[in-house]
Amino acid sequence: MTGIAFTGSSLSSAILSPVVQSLIVNHGWRTAYRILAVSIVIVVLISVLLIRVNPSDIGQKPLGTENKTSEELQPTGFMRSEAMKKPWFWTYAIGIFLMGLIVSGTQQQIVTYWTSEGISAARAATFFSFVMIVGLIAKILLESVFDHFGSSKSIIICGIICAAAFATLAACIGNISTFIPVILFGIVTAELVIIPSFTTQRVFGLIDYASNVSLFTTILFLGSAVGIPFCAIIFDVTGSYKIAWMLYTILAIVLTICLFISNKLSIKAFKNGLNIDRED
Numbered sequence: 001m002t003g004i005a006f007t008g009s010s011l012s013s014a015i016l017s018p019v020v021q022s023l024i025v026n027h028g029w030r031t032a033y034r035i036l037a038v039s040i041v042i043v044v045l046i047s048v049l050l051i052r053v054n055p056s057d058i059g060q061k062p063l064g065t066e067n068k069t070s071e072e073l074q075p076t077g078f079m080r081s082e083a084m085k086k087p088w089f090w091t092y093a094i095g096i097f098l099m100g101l102i103v104s105g106t107q108q109q110i111v112t113y114w115t116s117e118g119i120s121a122a123r124a125a126t127f128f129s130f131v132m133i134v135g136l137i138a139k140i141l142l143e144s145v146f147d148h149f150g151s152s153k154s155i156i157i158c159g160i161i162c163a164a165a166f167a168t169l170a171a172c173i174g175n176i177s178t179f180i181p182v183i184l185f186g187i188v189t190a191e192l193v194i195i196p197s198f199t200t201q202r203v204f205g206l207i208d209y210a211s212n213v214s215l216f217t218t219i220l221f222l223g224s225a226v227g228i229p230f231c232a233i234i235f236d237v238t239g240s241y242k243i244a245w246m247l248y249t250i251l252a253i254v255l256t257i258c259l260f261i262s263n264k265l266s267i268k269a270f271k272n273g274l275n276i277d278r279e280d
Helices: 002-027 029-050 087-116 121-171 179-204 209-238 242-274
Strands: none
Touching: 002 029, 002 121, 087 121, 087 179, 087 209, 087 242, 121 179, 121 242, 179 209, 179 242, 209 242
16 A cells, blocks of 8 residues: 555656646746646645545544454564664664665756756656656555565565666666666666665564654655765766766665665564564
8 A cells, every 4th residue: 555655756757747847948947836836735735635644534444454353453563762772773774874865866867867968858858757657656566576575585676676777877878778777767766665664664563663664764865865966966076977876886785785684683683582473
């Protein structure tokens, strides 16, 4: 359900990218921004009317709680204060920070990169729309990947895709070959939202999930805040984004190792500290 909930951002980005590009060209960026601002206000007002805080507000039970005893529904895991004393908390935090840094930084600069390599602004906007469409589909499928393969294997799979996305960004800039990084990076944009929400639950458990996920969401956004200007600085200093993509390929491997180690050490901590055989 998390993947389905996050598809809205990919769908809106895929639709709005060429629309905003056309608005800027035909009416100027000020008018385009005003139209976006009014659209956001309308969407927020509609969302406030539709969103419910608790399933019981509409006569439903939380998803996955059907036919389960109160003992089975009892949350387990580590409180945030306790988890912060463990080394795998910090390796996980590093991995999440690096994910925000490399993915968000690239997402904000990728259209500029393509245009700097001679691709037209219209075609670059179309490529970005394809990125978002792939991300939309990937958000739905990635949850099934984690459910089927478990966290450890899924982290490795996602890490390989992430590293390959940045490697191909640097190497493939033709009209046809660009679709390779478009597809791979589309999957990576889905990883940005699915991996933190899914692995935080697995690595730290549900007992203090709200506190843990809010902290790591903040760390993810902090990485994003650093990554956007960091990517631009690399371009300003070197005159090319390709140096950034090569560096990000290495960082993708580093963050994969961090998340993988954290997950494995968490399984051991659940067993030794809580006497629970934690699901991978």
